[in-house]
C-alpha cells in the first residue's frame with residue numbers, strides 16, 4: 001500500500017508538532033493541531049502509511065515526548081529527514097516511530113505516492129527508490145516492538161520462568 | 162587511536178575498544194540519578210507495568226528538590242510518595258539537602274570517567290567532573306532503572322576553548338550567556354560539548370559546574386571538562402574518588418566536530434533578556450528603568466561560591482528601595498559553609514529572604530512565584546516565558562555578581578563598578 005509524501009523544510013520544531021497550548025487536550029487534542037502552523041490541512045489530511053520528508057534539524061526545540069508520539073498516533077509510517085534534533089530522535093525511537101536520515105532528498109516532492117520500508121532503509125516512490133541511511137541495527141528490535149516499553153515488556157516476559 | 166573524552170567514556174561503558182561518532186551502542190549505566198518530580202511518581206508506574214524492580218538499588222540516587230519544602234498540597238503529596246519509595250527500595254536518598262545537580266557530586270557520588278544518566282535536563286552538570294552525564298525523560302529512566310542500560314548515539318565533540326583569563330567581576334555564568342548568544346540554543350547539536358583552555362583550567366570546581374550545567378541551554382547532550390588537580394581536590398574534600406586520571410582527556414590529535422576559540426579577557430559581564438538565554442548582551446545594554454526582584458538560586462547560580470560572590474557586593478551596602486532579594490542556596494552543605502564564614506549573615510543584614518535549599522522559584526512549583534508585570538534579575542539558567550511565575554513577568558539572567566549589584570542599584574547594572582576596592 002502506498003501512502004503520500006508530506007514535504008517540510010528545515011527546523012520543524014516540537015511546538016509545531018505538539019503545540020504547547022493544546023497539551024491539555026491529550027494526544028487526541030494535539031493530533032488535531034499537529035503541524036497546523038505550517039500546514040493547516042495536515043492533521044485532517046494525513047492517512048496511515050503517509051511519510052513526512054523534511055530538511056535539517058527535524059524535531060528541534062523541547063524534549064516533550066508528545067512531538068514524536070503524535071506522529072505515531074496519526075499513523076505516519078515514519079519521518080525521513082536530512083538530520084534530526086538529538087532528543088527528538090531518541091524519543092521517536094523509544095516511542096516506536098521510524099526516523100531515518102538521507103543525504104539527498106531534493107527530488108522527493110510533496111504529494112507524491114510513496115512507501116517507507118524502514119527495515120530495508122528505502123523510500124519507494126512510483127518510479128524509483130531512494131536509499132536511506134539504515135537504522136542502526138541495535139535499534140531495530142525496539143522499533144519492531146513498537147517502542148521501549150513494549151520492547152522491555154517482551155524482554156522481561158521472555159525472561160520469566 | 163586518538164579519541165575524544167566522550168568516546169573514551171562511551172567505549173568503556175559499552176564494552177568496546179573504540180567507538181565512532183554516529184554509531185549507536187548500548188552502554189551500561191554506572192549511576193542513575195532521579196528527583197522527586199521525574200522520579201518515583203513517574204517511573205514506578207512503568208516499572209509496575211513491566212513487572213520488575215530496580216536493576217541495582219546501589220546504583221540509584223534519589224534527591225528531593227523540585228517540590229521541597231512541600232508548601233502546596235500537591236507538592237506535599239509528591240514528597241510523601243517519594244519518601245515512601247525511597248524507604249521501600251533502599252536507594253541512597255538525599256531529602257531536603259539541596260538541588261540534585263549540586264548534591265550528587267558534593268555527596269561523593271560522581272567520579273571522572275563514569276557513565277551517568279539523570280532524570281533532569283540539567284544533568285550535563287556532572288560533565289564538570291569528567292563524567293559522561295546526560296538527561297533523559299521518565300520513560301527512558303524507567304528503562305534504565307529496570308535494565309541498567311541505555312542506547313546512545315556516539316556524539317561528535319564540540320570543543321569550546323577559552324583562552325586568556327576572565328577579568329575581575331566576570332564569572333562562568335557570563336561565559337555561558339555569551340555562548341548561548343553566539344552559538345544559539347542548538348549550538349551544541351546534542352553532541353558532547355567539551356570546555357577547555359587556560360581560562361577554564363583556572364576556574365574552581367563550582368564555577369566549572371556552571372559551565373557544564375548550562376551545556377543544556379547550549380543544546381549539548383553533555384558538557385565535559387577533563388579532570389585535573391582542581392577536580393581531584395574537590396573530590397578529595399568530599400571523600401569521593403581519588404585521581405589522577407591521566408587518560409581521561411581528549412587526545413590532541415583526536416577528530417572533533419567543531420573547535421570554537423574565544424578570548425576570556427575580552428568578555429564583559431552578560432545578561433540575557435526575556436525569554437531566552439540566547440538573548441545575551443553586554444550588561445551595559447540592558448534597560449535601566451526599573452527592577453522589582455533579584456533572585457539568587459538554582460543549581461546554576463546559588464552554590465557556595467555564587468553566594469560568596471554576591472556577598473562581596475552586598476557587604477556594607479543596602480538594597481535599593483522597592484527591590485526584594487531572595488536567596489535559595491543550592492544545598493544545605495553550601496548554606497552551612499556560607500553561614501560559618503559570615504556570607505549568609507550578609508544576606509540577612511540586607512533583608513534578603515532566605516528560601517529552602519531547593520529548586521524554589523526556578524522550578525516554579527512552589528508557593529513563591531513572580532508577580533504579573535514585574536521585572537526580575539536572576540542567577541538561574543532559564544528565563545522561558547512563565548517558568549518562574551506569571552507569563553507577563555520579565556526575567557533577565559545574569560551572574561550572581563550582576564544580580565547582587567542590580568539589587569543594590571535598583572536597576573540592571575555592571576557589578577564591576579561596585580567591586581573596585583572591594
Ligand code: SF4
Pocket residue numbers: 226227260261262281283458459460461519520523524542
Ligand atoms: S534549580 Fe532549576 S534548573 Fe536546577 S534542577 Fe531545579 S528546576 Fe532545574
